[in-house]
Amino acid sequence: MAVNFDASSENEAGLLRFLKSQLLFTPPLITREEVDLAGKTAIVTGANVGLGLECARQLLDLGCKVILAVRSEARGEAARRQLAQGCDAQLDDVEIWKLDLNSYDSVVNFAERAKTLTGLDIAALDAGIYKVEDSFNSITGYEEDIQVNYLSNALRTLLLVPILADKKTGDAPGRIVLVSSGIANATKFNEKESNPILPVFKKKMEPKWLFKERYGTSKVLVQMFVAELAKRVPSSAVVVTVASPGFCHKSEIIRDGEGRFVGLLTVSQSRLRSTSE
Ligand SMILES: NC(=O)c1ccc[n+]([C@@H]2O[C@H](COP(=O)([O-])OP(=O)(O)OC[C@H]3O[C@@H](n4cnc5c(N)ncnc54)[C@H](OP(=O)(O)O)[C@@H]3O)[C@@H](O)[C@H]2O)c1
16 A cells, blocks of 8 residues: 655655755664664665665665675675675675666566575665666667666566565565656656657657656656555555655766766765765
């Protein structure tokens, strides 16, 4: 059953709301006294850098065992060493599993491997991209933001729900968190009138490529997917939610825009958020 929050898109969207949350709000760090995850296991995707890396660090600090789901094992290994240095966790608490969201086979193989775990409680699906130039998946033909942020994430979520329901430890429900973006609130989503809708995302955007619009559309689709899924998955078994983190620094999300105006703008906006560092 879906959970209702005291929030509406009208209140959440908008420049003032963005500035308020970006400038005036620093999410407090959760301590192990408040939440003890000893004995729990989490999968974190996109865990070698950015939000995923920080999420893995905080889960480890709360006592959780963490599986870093990464497409480059070398980058995953570097992250694992970094994590083991930065907190009380042992290297044994951190595993590295390969996952490439450009490939459905990889997503399915990852889920098959997850079935072999003795316990699984949390999946934080952080991996995502923001393409400044358009590009298309060589296997499926879909534009890459749509493929990685929406389609592969949706498949992965659908495959993980029954596994979490089956493998969660204790009475608490399993948790799956997907990551959206405030940009979704400012997205026109002109493709919404197309029927069928998916083939549109195999074509070049007309009249020209608008990267913010396409990224935002991939996140709107994630939100719509999760809203529908949450109605169908009992929250006593698995809670499926979407987080919107605001601009965060130490991220590589705008790597395509490095050295360009959009890259500089994003980095400067992300630095507006005060941090606990
Ligand atoms: N940073 C922000 O300010 C911000 C704001 C709102 C929402 N978000 C969302 O937060 C999530 C994390 O963003 P971030 O800022 O942490 O970005 P990031 O620093 O660029 O990290 C993205 C992660 O996703 C992985 N990834 C990309 N393509 C993949 C693929 N095909 N298969 C598997 N992994 C893949 C990357 O792996 P590689 O390193 O191997 O490429 C990297 O680990 C994204 O969904 C993003 O849209 C970020």
